[in-house]
Amino acid sequence: xxxxxxxxxxxxxxxxxxxxxxxxxxxxxxxxxxxxxxxxxxxxxxxxxxxxxxxxxxxxxxxxxxxxxxxxxxxxxxxxxxxxxxxxxxxxxxxxxxxxxxxxxxxxxxxxxxxxxxxxxxxxxxxxxxxxxxxxxxxxxxxxxxxxxxxxxxxxxxxxxxxxxxxxxxxxxxxxxxxxxxxxxxxxxxxxxxxxxxxxxxxxxxxxxxxxxxxxxxxxxxxxxxxxxxxxxxxxxxxxxxxxxxxxxxxxxxxxxxxxxxx
Amino acid sequence: xxxxxxxxxxxxxxxxxxxxxxxxxxxxxxxxxxxxxxxxxxxxxxxxxxxxxxxxxxxxxxxxxxxxxxxxxxxxxxxxxxxxxxxxxxxxxxxxxxxxxxxxxxxxxxxxxxxxxxxxxxxxxxxxxxxxxxxxxxxxxxxxxxxxxxxxxxxxxxxxxxxxxxxxxxxxxxxxxxxxxxxxxxxxxxxxxxxxxxxxxxxxxxxxxxxxxxxxxxxxxxxxxxxxxxxxxxxxxxxxxxxxxxxxxxxxxxxxxxxxxxxxxxxxxxxxxxxxxxxxxxxxxxxxxxxxxxxxxxxxxxxxxxxxxxxxxxxxxxxxxxxxxxxxxxx
Amino acid sequence: xxxxxxxxxxxxxxxxxxxxxxxxxxxxxxxxxxxxxxxxxxxxxxxxxxxxxxxxxxxxxxxxxxxxxxxxxxxxxxxxxxxxxxxxxxxxxxxxxxxxxxxxxxxxxxxxxxxxxxxxxxxxxxxxxxxxxxxxxxxxxxxxxxxxxxxxxxxxxxxxxxxxxxxxxxxxxxxxxxxxxxxxxxxxxxxxxxxxxxxxxxxxxxxxxxxxxxxxxxxxxxxxxxxxxxxxxxxxxxxxxxxxxxxxxxxxxxxxxxxxxxxxxxxxxxxxxxxxxxxxxxxxxxxxxxxxxxxxxxxxxxxxxxxxxxxxxxxxxxxxxxxxxxxxxxxxxxxxxxxxxxxxxxxxxxxxxxxxxxxxx
Numbered sequence: 039x040x041x042x043x044x045x046x047x048x049x050x051x052x053x054x055x056x057x058x059x060x061x062x063x064x065x066x067x068x069x070x071x072x073x074x075x076x077x078x079x080x081x082x083x084x085x086x087x088x089x090x091x092x093x094x095x096x097x098x099x100x101x102x103x104x105x106x107x108x109x110x111x112x113x114x115x116x117x118x119x120x121x122x123x124x125x126x127x128x129x130x131x132x133x134x135x136x137x138x139x140x141x142x143x144x145x146x147x148x149x150x151x152x153x154x155x156x157x158x159x160x161x162x163x164x165x166x167x168x169x170x171x172x173x174x175x176x177x178x179x180x181x182x183x184x185x186x187x188x189x190x191x192x193x194x195x196x197x198x199x200x201x202x203x204x205x206x207x208x209x210x211x212x213x214x215x216x217x218x219x220x221x222x223x224x225x226x227x228x229x230x231x232x233x234x235x236x237x238x239x240x241x242x243x244x245x246x247x248x249x250x251x252x253x254x255x256x257x258x259x260x261x262x263x264x265x266x267x268x269x270x271x272x273x274x275x276x277x278x279x280x281x282x283x284x285x286x287x288x289x290x291x292x293x294x295x296x297x298x299x300x301x
Numbered sequence: 302x303x304x305x306x307x308x309x310x311x312x313x314x315x316x317x318x319x320x321x322x323x324x325x326x327x328x329x330x331x332x333x334x335x336x337x338x339x340x341x342x343x344x345x346x347x348x349x350x351x352x353x354x355x356x357x358x359x360x361x362x363x364x365x366x367x368x369x370x371x372x373x374x375x376x377x378x379x380x381x382x383x384x385x386x387x388x389x390x391x392x393x394x395x396x397x398x399x400x401x402x403x404x405x406x407x408x409x410x411x412x413x414x415x416x417x418x419x420x421x422x423x424x425x426x427x428x429x430x431x432x433x434x435x436x437x438x439x440x441x442x443x444x445x446x447x448x449x450x451x452x453x454x455x456x457x458x459x460x461x462x463x464x465x466x467x468x469x470x471x472x473x474x475x476x477x478x479x480x481x482x483x484x485x486x487x488x489x490x491x492x493x494x495x496x497x498x499x500x501x502x503x504x505x506x507x508x509x510x511x512x513x514x515x516x517x518x519x520x521x522x523x524x525x526x527x528x529x530x531x532x533x534x535x536x537x538x539x540x541x542x543x544x545x546x547x548x549x550x551x552x553x554x555x556x557x558x559x560x561x562x563x564x565x566x567x568x569x570x571x572x573x574x575x576x577x578x579x580x581x582x583x584x585x586x587x588x589x590x591x592x593x594x595x596x597x598x599x600x601x602x603x604x605x606x607x608x609x610x611x612x613x614x615x616x617x618x619x620x621x622x623x624x625x626x627x628x629x630x631x632x
Numbered sequence: 633x634x635x636x637x638x639x640x641x642x643x644x645x646x647x648x649x650x651x652x653x654x655x656x657x658x659x660x661x662x663x664x665x666x667x668x669x670x671x672x673x674x675x676x677x678x679x680x681x682x683x684x685x686x687x688x689x690x691x692x693x694x695x696x697x698x699x700x701x702x703x704x705x706x707x708x709x710x711x712x713x714x715x716x717x718x719x720x721x722x723x724x725x726x727x728x729x730x731x732x733x734x735x736x737x738x739x740x741x742x743x744x745x746x747x748x749x750x751x752x753x754x755x756x757x758x759x760x761x762x763x764x765x766x767x768x769x770x771x772x773x774x775x776x777x778x779x780x781x782x783x784x785x786x787x788x789x790x791x792x793x794x795x796x797x798x799x800x801x802x803x804x805x806x807x808x809x810x811x812x813x814x815x816x817x818x819x820x821x822x823x824x825x826x827x828x829x830x831x832x833x834x835x836x837x838x839x840x841x842x843x844x845x846x847x848x849x850x851x852x853x854x855x856x857x858x859x860x861x862x863x864x865x866x867x868x869x870x871x872x873x874x875x876x877x878x879x880x881x882x883x884x885x886x887x888x889x890x891x892x893x894x895x896x897x898x899x900x901x902x903x904x905x906x907x908x909x910x911x912x913x914x915x916x917x918x919x920x921x922x923x924x925x926x927x928x929x930x931x932x933x934x935x936x937x938x939x940x941x942x943x944x945x946x947x948x949x950x951x952x953x954x955x956x957x958x959x960x961x962x963x964x965x966x967x968x969x970x971x972x973x974x975x976x977x978x979x980x981x982x983x984x985x986x987x988x989x990x991x992x993x
Binding site for chain 3: 335336392393396397400402403404405406407408410411412413414415417418419421422530534537538541575582585588596597598599600602603605606608609610612613616617620
Binding site: 093113114116122125129131132133134138141143145152156162165169209 | 832835836839840841842843844846847850851853854855856857858859860861862868872
């Protein structure tokens with residue numbers, strides 16, 4: 039394992055009933071890169087996220103994160119180890135303010151317990167102030183500081199996506215896993231998102247990105263992994279992957295292939 | 302051996318009643334995922350209404366045969382219970398179908414209190430005795446005794462359950478119910494009126510509850526405005542034990558729970574006999590000497606605890622119940 | 633921008649308000665006494681219920697876990713006090729020793745119940761806690777033979793009131809020329825304890841832990857993904873709620889000087905739940921309001937319903953207790969249907985319990 043690698047996945051498999059969601063998927067993510075994960079709907083992208091973040095246990099295979107194995111680890115321990123994620127169908131704490139959402143992200147990096155809460159000693163007050171300050175900074179960083187005291191569910195769609203990123207960043211991740219952050223965004227918002235992703239990378243955080251917006255993927259990702267029916271069908275730079283016939287077939291679908299055969 | 306068989310028979314009788322009530326919980330839960338907390342009160346109302354009708358007919362001038370009187374009481378009770386269940390679903394549960402889970406559960410608790418206190422106002426605070434219309438005759442079954450009333454309860458419960466299974470498996474309504482249980486949205490898109498299906502589940506459950514109410518009352522000979530609470534809770538336990546949402550599970554769970562309770566009550570005294578223990582205090586040794594070595598830590602007055610322990614154990618070790626499938630959290 | 637108002641200087645108007653409220657609270661038992669000492673006792677009861685309801689609010693309102701057996705922890709605290717400060721075992725420990733012990737024991741019970749059950753889905757948890765509450769009550773009822781621990785259905789009486797050295801809170805006496813009745817003296821102790829409980833609750837809600845509870849209530853999967861150890865945090869909610877129940881139980885024992893299993897039935901649990909729901913789940917002022925309203929309601933009903941019925945029908949058709957429960961039942965249903973956030977909702981809680989007009993996705 040080189041000091042460059044952050045995450046190594048080896049032969050990861052996951053089956054749901056009769057569906058092989060992931061079949062022996064292996065890949066590595068290097069420090070500081072933006073690593074794309076693409077594939078048609080149902081290819082196993084989100085399953086891979088869920089297995090990586092401990093929501094499901096894999097049936098086979100291993101993850102090694104930052105030099106240590108990541109096995110039988112609960113989702114909260116995954117976050118503590120330094121992997122933060124967002125969700126495909128936004129899962130904010132809807133009835134809490136934007137600021138509170140980010141403050142909850144600080145939970146795993148802070149310590150105050152029952153006695154601190156009740157006694158409000160100097161240490162706890164300082165920690166609370168630091169949580170609030172840092173959370174506000176993160177809201178500014180992603181560009182939703184103006185809405186700090188609005189309930190999360192009252193934010194515009196794009197703002198909710200960015201708030202989810204701020205909340206994930208609050209856990210101080212080494213790897214930020216984003217599940218379709220550009221879904222539902224217009225072109226301007228996607229451009230802003232691209233700049234945000236580049237900023238995050240510049241600040242030293244590695245990004246794993248699931249995305250359907252190919253323009254975004256191709257312009258921002260250093261390397262891309264392509265899944266189809268749970269199998270890895272290609273991996274490489276955006277340009278190589280783009281021209282891989284297997285990838286084209288997967289995206290255009292079996293029907294086209296059939297027609298070609300028939301022709 | 303005699304005690305064992307006797308308790309088995311008693312447990313089977315009570316268990317049949319639990320099973321009938323459990324079916325009401327399980328149908329509603331299977332379709333809309335609600336614990337209809339007030340279902341036990343429907344059983345109580347069934348008992349109370351049938352009792353009132355029976356008393357009124359007994360007081361009538363022309364003496365009617367007992368069977369007619371009881372059937373009349375039962376029919377009125379079934380009608381009233383169905384009406385109450387229908388109204389309850391429409392008023393208290395339907396508006397909250399898409400609300401977070403806690404909300405309908407709280408209205409269900411509210412409905413339970415309302416029904417109970419209405420019953421208290423109508424029928425009073427005292428225990429009401431069921432007139433001896435049927436004089437149970439005991440029969441000898443392999444050395445234990447089983448009365449004709451017990452047999453009637455078990456057989457009738459069995460027939461009703463078979464009827465319900467027929468309705469659910471073989472009729473259009475049953476198919477609609479199964480479809481709605483699988484996925485209400487899709488069932489709705491397929492042209493099923495899910496409001497009708499849900500009402501039907503409540504109403505059928507209530508009819509079974511009314512029968513169960515009359516059964517418990519004739520079996521114990523008394524009725525009380527508070528009788529529905531514990532009965533309902535035990536029936537719910539039975540439904541969970543068998544696998545909530547699963548009809549066969551409710552029946553199995555009901556009978557099993559009845560038997561567990563009966564055997565538990567029959568044997569807990571012996572099992573928790575402390576006279577054989579070393580280091581007993583003087584007063585305990587005196588008690589043992591005075592009672593021929595029979596001093597139990599727990600007596601049959603702990604009977605009601607069994608159901609709760611069973612419930613807690615099942616939920617911890619096999620939350621999906623004996624016959625249930627694993628269900629994921631419905632948001 | 634400080635969310636909790638720290639570091640701001642308090643304006644004089646607020647100070648004046650605080651002084652006025654403090655004065656009103658100090659004089660209240662004497663005003664109530666004008667209507668009879670019974671009303672002072674009712675005030676004391678209201679404060680016990682405030683503590684109970686706030687304890688349950690941690691579990692139900694903050695963490696979103698429906699606990700229907702909450703009264704069991706109240707019972708544990710009450711019996712702990714009764715057994716350690718009465719002639720039943722001949723033990724007479726002072727209250728400031730027993731109250732923390734009772735809170736601790738209730739807390740242990742809370743953890744024992746919570747540890748295996750908290751992974752259950754919400755409605756199952758409700759039923760299991762209900763079963764637990766009943767088990768505790770059945771044991772209290774029956775643990776009088778063969779060894780008499782709880783004295784069974786007769787309950788324990790002659791329980792020691794609060795006393796410090798020679799000063800007893802149960803006896804009437806003049807202090808500095810002002811005559812104080814027993815209940816009036818208790819009032820001030822209870823007021824201090826209640827204010828303490830309220831302050832602790834407010835501080836818990838506005839803390840790292842309080843936010844974690846609310847996160848779990850809002851979305852447990854997301855809370856886990858944010859690194860919150862949901863099992864421990866839920867257990868902590870259970871344990872904290874149980875401790876407050878234990879303290880309230882101890883105070884109940886001391887003020888009543890008598891406990892029996894009858895006081896700890898399912899309906900007590902439901903009454904406390906009704907207080908939380910009626911006032912506004914998750915909102916501390918709302919819960920306090922709910923507790924006060926539902927403590928006063930039966931008394932008001934008693935003093936108005938029965939004379940009214942006597943005047944109208946010549947006899948009492950419905951006793952106040954039945955009407956009270958009926959009103960509770962109707963209130964639970966009506967609140968959920970028409971005002972799901974309670975009478976005094978917090979901005980946060982209000983939206984979550986609203987029925988969404990459009991189904992998401």
